[in-house]
Amino acid sequence: MSGPTIRVLSLLELLQSHGRLSGTELAARLGVDKRTVRRYIQALEQLGIPVTTEHGCDGGYMLVAGFKLPPMMFTNDETLALSLGLLAAHNLNLADTQGAISSVQAKLERVMPAKLKSRSRAIADTIKLILPASDAGTPGQHLAPLLDALEQQRSVSICYTSYQQASVVRQVDPYGLLFRSGRWYMSGYCHLRQELRTFRLDRLQQIELLQQRFNRPENFDTAEHFTRSLYGMSGNLDVQVMLHTDKHTATQAMGETASMLKPQAGGLLLSTRTDSCYCLAQWLSQLPFDFSIIEPPELKLALQQHADRLIAIARR
Amino acid sequence: MSGPTIRVLSLLELLQSHGRLSGTELAARLGVDKRTVRRYIQALEQLGIPVTTEHGCDGGYMLVAGFKLPPMMFTNDETLALSLGLLAAHNLNLADTQGAISSVQAKLERVMPAKLKSRSRAIADTIKLILPASDAGTPGQHLAPLLDALEQQRSVSICYTSYQQASVVRQVDPYGLLFRSGRWYMSGYCHLRQELRTFRLDRLQQIELLQQRFNRPENFDTAEHFTRSLYGMSGNLDVQVMLHTDKHTATQAMGETASMLKPQAGGLLLSTRTDSCYCLAQWLSQLPFDFSIIEPPELKLALQQHADRLIAIARR
DNA sequence: GACAATTAGGACGTATTCTGTCCTATTTAA
């Protein structure tokens, strides 16, 4: 291998080791015509290596200051994954990530060859993701200490307002963050309540990083804890409903709620708690498969009432 | 001019990022024969980049120490955006992006200073995103031509199976892709039907890139078109339901579906089409507010039948 | 010693890419 590949890379080395060189000089050193030098300059640009040119008398070529070997090489799959990821990050809206997304894209594009840049641009221009969106960003002054705490496994002191309650100051060991249905949550060990708790980030009023350190439990599954705390702890009525279907069909109809179903003889058991049988009856009524209410009797009554309402609507 | 030059640079990058790699491994990664790898090694030597080789069993190639990539400097916000984006990309499952996400992360980490790497790791370890997930990846052989078509604005010939219909070959000008509720769609101009159409990617059986080019309409809004086509076109029964509620409550209950409701005297009008009154009745029965069925009469019957079923369950 | 897995490099045919030449166009400085 002695030809153009070597000459293009030799051009790169020449430009790296000289402040500025004219096309005539480069042609002589590479042993090619000036027209070919211009092609090689194009080749470097396509490889993502930015070259500054000066027109007119005393013109010439220079590498952008400080630029070094080599450009960032992604495969098409990698470019796709990266571009989709940055698209999705628009929806998450944690802190001021909108501006950050643009600047990340700009930085990555500067080290991408033109072909990958074009692919990345096409993906961004033609692909849309409809995802749950977070309404408002979490204020940056909350997030910086929180991310530091997560990274360094240090406690935080938070001022938090639960639903319908006054603000309380607590010390928390943050184990993880979760994004679900457009909201950000933090899960961690609450020293005030002496147990795992979940906090909505939009209800955080103040957060301060403490010196005290903790050890996050190994294999702590943030999503699992959240799912349980959201579905399993609230409410004062125990509920058991047997769903006469398979796990796959249940997941299709119920989304991630299906993860709390337990396989049993006869189907899948939904075991939870609720404050409102009527709300749960409404939710159950959309399920496209058969189910049986085991507990509580109030739920059967609520379902009956709901069905009566539907019948009244149908008769209008 | 790009193939071999890029591959030589990729070889350099691979050697810089791994302690040692065999010729077989390098050939696989670069997509060339081992004989070509040996030529590329020669090329690096000719460029003055010293490569150490080890003969025999477990042999391989290594760079002489000292050839490094420049660090890539991201801010904390940028690191957060990038890391969240890659987390989210897991759910989208378009082609084989799972492996690609890992390798993107690895590539980026190699050029990150230790502090950013630690932050990025902490984010990946402690943050979870619960998002709609795509069940299965779109086969790569479909996606490559499709992405090429989008980038180059070239038509494709697709073999597509609509719901309950036989496969049909069509020529389509693809305008964009959309991810929604766990599914990937393509929107474009269908030459067979002479109008904009929406296609589910999991129903694509074949796709072939054509030479014919098109001009994508300026400011084409993929999501808007999708929303309209998904809610306004499918089905053979016209549906009109008046929801006796306000827009905010509707949005809480229905998510983005609420965007298609039209304010009218008496509430919000849902005007759509459906193939299945029974499915629609099930969906309507979960709504936590009053509604009236205007059209069709079949929907009233379906709602009645659904309510009867619920009553039977309540009586068990 | 035999075998397997690695390194090394020459030769060949084939498909693809590259090159210099010619040309037009634009930008600077003297």
Add this chain to the structure above:
DNA sequence: TTAAATAGGACAGAATACGTCCTAATTGTC
């Protein structure tokens, strides 16, 4: 105005890159 630099399209002929096939040598394991 002239000269010296940048820029890029088009064309015909030459050069290059690639995989395949082959021989040769080096290691490690059984």
